[in-house]
Amino acid sequence: FCFIDRTSTSSDCFKKPKTKRAKRFLEKREPKLTENTKNAILIKVIQKIPNPYLFFFRKNITRPFEDQTSLEFFSKKSDCSLFLFGSHNKKRPNNLIIGRMFDYHVLDMIELGIEKFVSLKDIKNSKCPEGTKPMLIFAGDTFDLNEEYRRLKSLLIDFFRGPTVPTIRLAGLEYVLHFTAMDGKIYMRSYKVLLKKSGCKIPRIELEEMGPSLDLVMRRTHLASEDLYKLSLKQPKICSAPYMFFNTEPVLK
Amino acid sequence: MAALCVEELLARAEQREAEPHRSVAVQKELELEFDLGNLLALDRNPPRAAGAQRESRLRSLARDNTQLLVAQLWGLPAGRAEGATGPLVAQLPEPFYRLPREKPLPRPRPPTRWEQFARLKGIRRRKRTSLVWDEAAKQWRRRWGYARAGGDPARDWLIEVPAGADPNEDQFAKRLRDKREKVARNEFNRLRNIARGALPGRGLHPTGHQSRAELGRATQVARVSTASLGRFQPRLPKEPAAPPPRGGKKRRFEPLLGDLAAERSRQLELLRGLGSKKPPLDLTRAVNKQLREEDAQAAAGKGKKRGQRGKRGRQRPGGGKGPAGGKGKKGGARRQQQRPAGRKRS
Numbered sequence: 001f002c003f004i005d006r007t008s009t010s011s012d013c014f015k016k017p018k019t020k021r022a023k024r025f026l027e028k029r030e031p032k033l034t035e036n037t038k039n040a041i042l043i044k045v046i047q048k049i050p051n052p053y054l055f056f057f058r059k060n061i062t063r064p065f066e067d068q069t070s071l072e073f074f075s076k077k078s079d080c081s082l083f084l085f086g087s088h089n090k091k092r093p094n095n096l097i098i099g100r101m102f103d104y105h106v107l108d109m110i111e112l113g114i115e116k117f118v119s120l121k122d123i124k125n126s127k128c129p130e131g132t133k134p135m136l137i138f139a140g141d142t143f144d145l146n147e148e149y150r151r152l153k154s155l156l157i158d159f160f161r162g163p164t165v166p167t168i169r170l171a172g173l174e175y176v177l178h179f180t181a182m183d184g185k186i187y188m189r190s191y192k193v194l195l196k197k198s199g200c201k202i203p204r205i206e207l208e209e210m211g212p213s214l215d216l217v218m219r220r221t222h223l224a225s226e227d228l229y230k231l232s233l234k235q236p237k238i239c240s241a242p243y244m245f246f247n248t249e250p251v252l253k
Numbered sequence: 254m255a256a257l258c259v260e261e262l263l264a265r266a267e268q269r270e271a272e273p274h275r276s277v278a279v280q281k282e283l284e285l286e287f288d289l290g291n292l293l294a295l296d297r298n299p300p301r302a303a304g305a306q307r308e309s310r311l312r313s314l315a316r317d318n319t320q321l322l323v324a325q326l327w328g329l330p331a332g333r334a335e336g337a338t339g340p341l342v343a344q345l346p347e348p349f350y351r352l353p354r355e356k357p358l359p360r361p362r363p364p365t366r367w368e369q370f371a372r373l374k375g376i377r378r379r380k381r382t383s384l385v386w387d388e389a390a391k392q393w394r395r396r397w398g399y400a401r402a403g404g405d406p407a408r409d410w411l412i413e414v415p416a417g418a419d420p421n422e423d424q425f426a427k428r429l430r431d432k433r434e435k436v437a438r439n440e441f442n443r444l445r446n447i448a449r450g451a452l453p454g455r456g457l458h459p460t461g462h463q464s465r466a467e468l469g470r471a472t473q474v475a476r477v478s479t480a481s482l483g484r485f486q487p488r489l490p491k492e493p494a495a496p497p498p499r500g501g502k503k504r505r506f507e508p509l510l511g512d513l514a515a516e517r518s519r520q521l522e523l524l525r526g527l528g529s530k531k532p533p534l535d536l537t538r539a540v541n542k543q544l545r546e547e548d549a550q551a552a553a554g555k556g557k558k559r560g561q562r563g564k565r566g567r568q569r570p571g572g573g574k575g576p577a578g579g580k581g582k583k584g585g586a587r588r589q590q591q592r593p594a595g596r597k598r599s
Contacts (some may be wrong), residue, residue, distance in 0.1 A: 016443070031356035040354055081355040103357050137318045138295040157354050161291050168292075168341045170331065173323065176316040182300045185309075191315055193323075202277045202327045205320045207312060232353035 029079050031103075037163040038100075040082035041074055063087075064097050065220060068106045076104045082159055092219065100158055102224070102232040109222040110152050115185070116215040127210055128174040128192050133162040135173060135193070140181030149181060150222050172196070176207070186216040277324060279317045287325050290348030293324040365451040366442060 017023040028036065064071055064085050071083060085097040092113065099109035118128065136157055143153045160177055173193055180187040185233075190211030198204035224232070286295040296318050301310070331345040350470035364372065371377075384393040387402035412424040446452045477483040488494070526533075 031359045035355050053352050100353070102353055102355070107353060133292060135292040135294070135319065137294045137296065137315065137322065139298070139300050139314060140300055140319060141297050143295070144297060154350075154352060157291065157293060157350060161293070161348075163495065164290065164348055165345065167334070167341050167342045167344055168326075168481055169334070170326065171340055173292075173326065176319050176322075178311070178318065180311060180314065183303060189311060189315060191312070191319070193319060195323075198277050200277060202324045204277055205316055205323055206318060207316045209312065229353065231357070233351050234354070234358055235351070236358060246335060 038082050038158065039078070039080040040084060040159065041078060041080045042069075042196055060203060064099065064106075064109055065111065065222060071099075071106065072101070075101050084159075095219070096216075098155055098159065099222075100155060102228070106222070107224045107228070107232055108151055108155055110148070111215040111219040111221065112186070113219050114214055115217055116213075118213045120211050123209060125192075125208060125210065131162075132172065132175045133165065133168065134160055135176040136160060137176060137178045138181075139178065142181035143179075145200075148223065151223050152186070152218065153179075153223070163200075175210075184217070186218070188212075188214045188216060207211060277320060279320050281317070281321070285318065285321050287322065288349045289325060289329065290346050291350055292322070292326075292345075293350060294318055294325075360450075363449055363451045365446045365449075368451075 017026055062070060064083075071085075075081065075083065081101040083097075083099050083101070085099070087095045087097075089095075092111070094114040094117075096112045096114055097109055098112065100107050138153050138156075143149045156179060173195075176191050176193055177190065178187075178189045180189075189209065190213060191207040192210040194206040194208060195203035196206055223229075279297060281296075283297045286297070287293065288295075295315075300314055300437045304310075326343060329345065331341055331343040334342040381396065383396060385396050385402040386392075387394040389405070389408070390402070394400060395405075412428065414420060414422075414424060418424075443452070472478065476486050479486060
């Protein structure tokens with residue numbers, strides 16, 4: 001006997017789709033072996049983050065840390081598994097809650113306070129094209145030692161990495177997001193990459209500060225329990241990385 | 254000659270030193286970790302960018318890290334996309350850093366009735382053509398839809414009565430009935446496949462089609478799904494009374510101020526037993542009881558064998574409800590354990 005989930009109506013399962021389009025729509029949302037690129041919901045957004053895979057909501061959603069049902073409802077309806085919730089009140093000024101879902105229920109949620117913010121518009125120079133896959137760099141040993149920082153790192157990678165591609169145009173590596181954990185704060189900087197001539201094949205990198213830069217402070221967290229997190233990490237057995245890089249040398253797995 | 258060479262070398266060294274902005278070498282205490290599939294680099298060195306010149310120090314740290322990452326990416330096997338003049342494109346490896354999935358893994362589903370049959374008979378799927386030859390119209394027509402082969406409405410004005418059929422039977426009505434029956438049977442089979450979990454409906458039962466046993470199980474599970482596990486749920490007027498609680502794990506105590514007469518008689522019986530000289534164990538009775546139990550077990554064993562042969566598949570009404578109650582309780586506990594982190598389930 002099966003427990004019926006409150007958010008799924010019985011009609012979801014039994015209505016046979018009448019058109020091919022509806023069938024494709026339902027198949028896209030089914031659990032699959034290789035998943036779709038994750039989409040994000042932005043709620044009451046304060047700043048703009050260049051990410052083309054966003055859905056923008058202005059509805060009045062209650063606080064995520066108290067009640068997650070409205071968030072989960074929106075996630076189910078729009079088929080988005082990442083969310084970003086911005087708010088401001090006296091107790092928690094300039095608040096940003098970044099989170100992700102597993103099976104349309106909240107998996108991890110981390111509340112960050114924005115101490116300093118420089119937007120895209122404040123820095124006047126040319127930007128990189130929208131939709132560029134960014135290079136992500138995390139600096140600082142806190143990202144490995146502290147459990148909450150580790151989850152935050154995983155969350156940020158999930159958020160910003162974009163679609164998984166098999167090949168990449170080397171000249172198109174224009175965008176880098178650099179996160180530094182230092183003195184209890186997280187400094188996020190976005191740079192535009194300029195490839196200059198050097199003596200050898202590898203180009204010399206020069207960086208130009210481009211996009212939004214944030215100084216973040218971690219506030220509350222709502223992390224998934226170990227076993228739920230392990231369940232969400234389970235991958236199908238077919239595909240696995242053939243080798244991995246450690247200390248700049250490929251090591252056969 | 255040697256002096257000239259040395260001068261050249263010194264000049265070159267000076268030149269190299271004067272152009273630090275052309276070098277791609279970066280010094281780091283701890284090596285970085287790379288996941289090129291995600292364009293990711295992890296730097297474990299404690300950052301030294303505190304203080305007044307934080308922005309410039311952060312930028313130089315970022316520059317160094319990006320330089321290392323780009324050096325790795327340039328080391329990947331690369332080719333030219335779209336011919337010899339296309340852009341230089343590198344082959345990325347699979348992303349290594351494990352990130353949680355969006356949705357759980359799809360569960361392996363049992364095959365549908367048709368799939369089982371096809372596997373048995375060795376029937377393989379053949380791709381159908383979209384056009385079919387229509388003999389009457391002598392042209393290629395669609396398989397279904399507007400102006401389909403064999404779908405011309407004009408041909409339906411006459412149906413021949415088949416050889417063995419009743420001449421007074423309405424063939425048009427019969428055709429309509431047959432079509433309706435076919436559609437209903439197809440729908441029934443589809444729902445049966447969903448109930449078995451062979452289709453993505455995942456075993457949930459549609460309302461109105463549940464059997465009596467399933468409804469009984471559903472009500473039992475619903476009853477036990479309260480915070481007190483169903484102890485204080487009122488029963489409907491015609492609902493059967495609660496089955497006696499299983500086990501005897503808890504001791505049962507009589508109420509303090511119950512039946513005074515019964516208590517009195519019980520105490521007197523006890524005293525009489527203590528006072529009499531009879532031994533507490535009546536040997537003959539004990540032996541008879543044991544013999545009777547053994548006979549009953551032997552009889553039950555014989556009866557079960559006979560019962561299994563004849564009454565296979567028929568459920569015992571008591572057996573249907575009991576395990577379902579237990580299942581509900583266990584299921585609820587397991588469910589709660591899986592999702593402890595702040596989820597409200599009303």
